[in-house]
Amino acid sequence: MKVSVNGREVTVAAGSMVSTAVAAAGVSLYRRSVTGEPRGPVCGMGICFECRVRIDGREHCRSCQIPCVDGMEVRTDV
Amino acid sequence: MFDVVVVGAGPAGLAAACRAAESGARVALVDDNPVAGGQIWRAGGGRPAGPAAAWIRRAERNGVEWLAGARVFAVPEPGKLTIEQFAGDRELGYEKLILATGARERFLPFPGWTLPNVMGAGGLQALAKSGLDVAGKPVVVAGSGPLLLAVAKYLRARGARVLLIAEQADQAALLRFGVGLVAYPGKLAQAVQLRAGLFGIPYLTGCWPVEARGPEKLESVMLRRGRKTWTERCDYLACGFGLAPNLELAALLGCRMSATGVAVDELQQTSVAGVYSAGEATGIGGLDLALTEGEIAGFAAAGKTREARARFGARERHRRFAGGLERAFALREELKHLAQDDTLLCRCEDVPLGRVRGCMGWREAKLHTRCGMGPCQGRVCGGAVEFLLGWKAESVRPPVFPARIGSLSRD
Amino acid sequence: MGESFDVAIAGGGIVGAACAEECRAAGLKVVVVEPGPVGGGATAAGMGHIVVMDDSPAQIALTRCSRDLWLARRNSLPANVEYLPCGTLWVAADQEELAEVHRKKALYDGIGVRAEVLDARSLAEAEPHLRSGLAGALLVPDDSVVYPPCAARHMLRDIEVRREAAVQLSGQGIRLRDGTFLAAGITVNATGAWAPELTPGIEVRKRKGHLAITDRYPGFVTHVLVELGYLKSAHSTTADSVAFNAQPRRTGQVLLGSSRQFGSETAAIESHMLARMLRRVREYMPEISELTAIRTWTGFRAATPDKLPLIGPVPADPRLYLATGHEGLGITTSLATGRLVADLIVGRTPVIPAEPYLPGRQAEAHHEG
Numbered sequence: 001m002k003v004s005v006n007g008r009e010v011t012v013a014a015g016s017m018v019s020t021a022v023a024a025a026g027v028s029l030y031r032r033s034v035t036g037e038p039r040g041p042v043c044g045m046g047i048c049f050e051c052r053v054r055i056d057g058r059e060h061c062r063s064c065q066i067p068c069v070d071g072m073e074v075r076t077d078v
Numbered sequence: 079m080f081d082v083v084v085v086g087a088g089p090a091g092l093a094a095a096c097r098a099a100e101s102g103a104r105v106a107l108v109d110d111n112p113v114a115g116g117q118i119w120r121a122g123g124g125r126p127a128g129p130a131a132a133w134i135r136r137a138e139r140n141g142v143e144w145l146a147g148a149r150v151f152a153v154p155e156p157g158k159l160t161i162e163q164f165a166g167d168r169e170l171g172y173e174k175l176i177l178a179t180g181a182r183e184r185f186l187p188f189p190g191w192t193l194p195n196v197m198g199a200g201g202l203q204a205l206a207k208s209g210l211d212v213a214g215k216p217v218v219v220a221g222s223g224p225l226l227l228a229v230a231k232y233l234r235a236r237g238a239r240v241l242l243i244a245e246q247a248d249q250a251a252l253l254r255f256g257v258g259l260v261a262y263p264g265k266l267a268q269a270v271q272l273r274a275g276l277f278g279i280p281y282l283t284g285c286w287p288v289e290a291r292g293p294e295k296l297e298s299v300m301l302r303r304g305r306k307t308w309t310e311r312c313d314y315l316a317c318g319f320g321l322a323p324n325l326e327l328a329a330l331l332g333c334r335m336s337a338t339g340v341a342v343d344e345l346q347q348t349s350v351a352g353v354y355s356a357g358e359a360t361g362i363g364g365l366d367l368a369l370t371e372g373e374i375a376g377f378a379a380a381g382k383t384r385e386a387r388a389r390f391g392a393r394e395r396h397r398r399f400a401g402g403l404e405r406a407f408a409l410r411e412e413l414k415h416l417a418q419d420d421t422l423l424c425r426c427e428d429v430p431l432g433r434v435r436g437c438m439g440w441r442e443a444k445l446h447t448r449c450g451m452g453p454c455q456g457r458v459c460g461g462a463v464e465f466l467l468g469w470k471a472e473s474v475r476p477p478v479f480p481a482r483i484g485s486l487s488r489d
Numbered sequence: 490m491g492e493s494f495d496v497a498i499a500g501g502g503i504v505g506a507a508c509a510e511e512c513r514a515a516g517l518k519v520v521v522v523e524p525g526p527v528g529g530g531a532t533a534a535g536m537g538h539i540v541v542m543d544d545s546p547a548q549i550a551l552t553r554c555s556r557d558l559w560l561a562r563r564n565s566l567p568a569n570v571e572y573l574p575c576g577t578l579w580v581a582a583d584q585e586e587l588a589e590v591h592r593k594k595a596l597y598d599g600i601g602v603r604a605e606v607l608d609a610r611s612l613a614e615a616e617p618h619l620r621s622g623l624a625g626a627l628l629v630p631d632d633s634v635v636y637p638p639c640a641a642r643h644m645l646r647d648i649e650v651r652r653e654a655a656v657q658l659s660g661q662g663i664r665l666r667d668g669t670f671l672a673a674g675i676t677v678n679a680t681g682a683w684a685p686e687l688t689p690g691i692e693v694r695k696r697k698g699h700l701a702i703t704d705r706y707p708g709f710v711t712h713v714l715v716e717l718g719y720l721k722s723a724h725s726t727t728a729d730s731v732a733f734n735a736q737p738r739r740t741g742q743v744l745l746g747s748s749r750q751f752g753s754e755t756a757a758i759e760s761h762m763l764a765r766m767l768r769r770v771r772e773y774m775p776e777i778s779e780l781t782a783i784r785t786w787t788g789f790r791a792a793t794p795d796k797l798p799l800i801g802p803v804p805a806d807p808r809l810y811l812a813t814g815h816e817g818l819g820i821t822t823s824l825a826t827g828r829l830v831a832d833l834i835v836g837r838t839p840v841i842p843a844e845p846y847l848p849g850r851q852a853e854a855h856h857e858g
């Protein structure tokens with residue numbers, strides 16, 4: 001399955017979460033905090049909201065709870 | 079309209095849903111996760127793993143309607159839940175409700191804990207289960223509780239180089255409360271198995287992280303044990319200080335709380351008639367207790383009191399074990415001094431501890447510093463605030479999970 | 490033995506805080522009595538829109554004077570007050586409401602309040618997420634937004650606050666729950682919607698409102714957007730009503746309102762009211778449906794029968810002042826209220842004529858009616 005992370009294509013196993021695809025793209029900064037700090041996943045279970053990314057244009061999606069879909073476009077902060 | 083709606087598809091929720099459905103009730107099972115299994119049986123590859131696969135098959139065979147990737151975010155009126163999925167929202171009517179919402183990890187702030195790749199212990203495990211590649215990566219596992227062992231074992235099996243496990247509790251406390259596990263043959267077997275998987279990984283008691291370092295992501299962690307401090311270079315720090323029950327939904331429904339979680343009677347019914355709770359939501363107790371409580375709640379909600387009663391003995395045994403664990407892994411005072419005034423307490427709003435310390439209580443802290451006002455709604459900082467400052471979470475309002483305006487404005 | 494003050498104020502909301510700040514600036518020794526967090530009452534619920542309103546000449550005078558006071562101090566507000574000079578857009582849905590826009594514009598021109606009429610196209614350019622087909626809007630550029638609890642705290646920065654409830658209030662002073670008596674030359678009841686508990690007989694009713702706030706979506710809205718139909722909603726004194734109100738916050742969040750209800754005494758969210766209010770928002774901004782709300786809450790406005798606050802001495806006990814009844818405008822009007830109270834206490838010429846707000850008018854209204 002292929003998804004794009006910040007414009008770069010990565011291949012992930014079916015059933016992988018978006019968080020995995022982001023890591024597989026070599027990205028550790030998922031979002032910038034409100035004061036600009038780099039942040040990444042913490043809880044892996046949908047409660048900390050640190051792993052939020054933009055998926056197909058929708059903001060604030062928890063990447064650890066959403067399975068990849070072929071062709072998905074994922075954007076993290078930079 | 080369902081006879082029974084079960085919230086949470088971990089062991090407790092799966093057992094409850096199966097027992098209720100097998101007793102003839104029309105059941106719906108809802109979980110925020112896209113795959114059944116809760117925390118312990120969390121799977122990768124989009125399919126339930128291990129025992130969860132058998133449970134969910136059994137549930138579906140008995141007609142349970144399974145709603146995956148669905149959060150319960152509000153209870154607009156008694157007998158009605160609103161849920162949200164990626165694709166949209168929906169209302170579920172219920173006669174009886176079983177809250178099997180489980181637990182989350184407790185995080186404590188220390189300098190550097192907000193760096194990318196500093197994660198929960200269960201957090202890194204969950205991410206690895208969902209596909210994160212940890213093979214060959216140096217990892218420090220730290221914090222407290224039996225979960226650390228399970229996580230270390232899992233990460234090693236996935237090829238990670240687990241450098242050490244830092245357990246904050248003292249050896250003496252672990253021994254005093256019988257975490258030697260002699261009294262519990264079943265657990266003993268589990269413990270031995272665990273040991274086998276952990277062979278060669280140092281298990282350092284009375285040891286904890288004091289600082290995580292790195293410019294844009296984690297590069298090393300400083301640890302303390304007794305007087306000694308030293309630094310370990312690592313790619314991941316997997317760090318959680320025990321578990322805390324998910325109580326938001328129960329609180330929204332007005333359920334009374336006990337010292338450990340949602341208060342329940344012997345049939346697992348909460349103070350709100352027709353609302354039951356089972357598993358870690360009622361108190362941290364481990365897998366066996368969660369399964370037994372789930373079965374009791376499922377039977378009771380379906381009116382099978384006799385079958386429920388038949389499991390009281392087993393529940394009692396599991397509860398005794400849980401009590402011992404809790405005392406053994408009690409958090410030590412020194413952990414209260416890890417965070418400095420400029421260490422962030424609230425990660426959503428970037429509020430440092432020093433700004434919150436001067437406040438009279440939770441509400442003032444929220445209103446004047448924004449602590450706890452972000453999207454996690456205090457789920458992360460709440461446990462830390464309770465440990466560091468002694469304030470209990472206050473009122474809960476819908477949505478108990480962030481929800482789309484569209485979902486909140488249903489006709 | 491108790492202690493004595495020139496002015497003792499019950500209530501640490503934004504109105505009590507503004508009174509305290511002005512009295513202190515006038516050289517008086519002031520104490521504020523507040524059992525909860527500063528700004529934890531209606532002040533914590535309010536949207537914090539600083540706005541000129543034109544219901545009545547007295548309302549124009551009070552809101553306009555207040556807004557000038559906010560403008561005058563905008564550069565000295567600390568960052569956590571989140572002052573945002575975003576202006577208001579009064580949105581007209583149809584030609585009838587557009588006529589109202591022009592009426593308002595003429596009125597504002599007459600009193601020197603800057604305002605500009607936007608046609609349908611300019612409105613769509615100014616706020617692209619509004620639905621198409623709206624008729625236009627009135628832009629009032631000098632209106633703004635603040636974060637009220639921190640504003641209240643800022644006003645109280647140099648003032649003694651007693652963390653206790655007042656149980657008894659008179660011109661002599663305040664009796665606290667712990668038994669302490671604070672003697673005072675002037676006592677002020679600034680307890681908002683709770684004021685009748687300490688000063689029985691005054692006509693202040695609770696009018697509940699619901700609000701919801703989104704996660705951060707910087708730039709989604711850039712002005713405070715209010716439907717002109719709001720006036721119909723705010724005016725009705727009986728039925729429950731909702732009106733479209735969307736506000737940008739400094740944080741990038743969008744604050745959504747508003748609803749008005751009499752007779753609901755519980756602070757709990759009423760799902761049907763919240764849903765109705767948000768549906769109204771969606772009618773104006775369909776794309777808001779996809780934004781995530783992270784929190785909802787309610788608050789009580791202190792409403793009076795003639796929709797004007799009660800500011801000044803109580804006829805039967807002239808050393809007892811009221812500063813309450815600010816309904817949905819108390820964040821704005823706190824500043825003029827504080828100034829008026831101080832003016833009346835020290836005998837200065839009031840910043841605006843005080844008569845329309847004096848508590849005596851309630852008694853007179855009863856005699857006449």
Ligand SMILES: Cc1cc2nc3c(=O)[nH]c(=O)nc-3n(C[C@H](O)[C@H](O)[C@H](O)COP(=O)(O)OP(=O)(O)OC[C@H]3O[C@@H](n4cnc5c(N)ncnc54)[C@H](O)[C@@H]3O)c2cc1C
Nearest residue numbers: 086088089090110116117150179180200228357358364365
């Ligand atoms: C992060 C973590 C990792 C763990 N790993 C292990 C381990 O490796 N080994 C071990 O022995 N024990 C582990 N445990 C302990 C284990 O979770 C428990 O022993 C047992 O699984 C508890 O089962 P449960 O059914 O009560 O709760 P859980 O398994 O936690 O299930 C609760 C479920 O409810 C869902 N939920 C909660 N609120 C809502 C809502 N509002 N709407 C929809 N769904 C909701 C959650 O998504 C979750 O799936 C772990 C616990 C945690 C928190």
Ligand SMILES: Cc1cc2nc3c(=O)[nH]c(=O)nc-3n(C[C@H](O)[C@H](O)[C@H](O)COP(=O)(O)OP(=O)(O)OC[C@H]3O[C@@H](n4cnc5c(N)ncnc54)[C@H](O)[C@@H]3O)c2cc1C
Nearest residue numbers: 502504530531532535536538655681698788818819820821
């Ligand atoms: C939903 C909503 C939206 C609003 N939006 C706006 C807006 O956009 N712009 C605007 O200008 N206004 C707005 N308002 C109105 C504004 O919030 C209020 O008018 C204002 O906050 C009133 O301030 P206050 O100090 O009089 O009352 P409060 O803030 O309620 O303060 C009263 C204080 O008295 C204290 N108290 C109560 N009893 C006692 C006692 N016995 N002893 C001591 N202290 C006591 C309380 O704890 C409280 O802190 C809104 C109001 C609501 C409800």
Ligand code: FES
Nearest residue numbers: 044046048049064
């Ligand atoms: S990692 Fe915490 S919500 Fe995704």
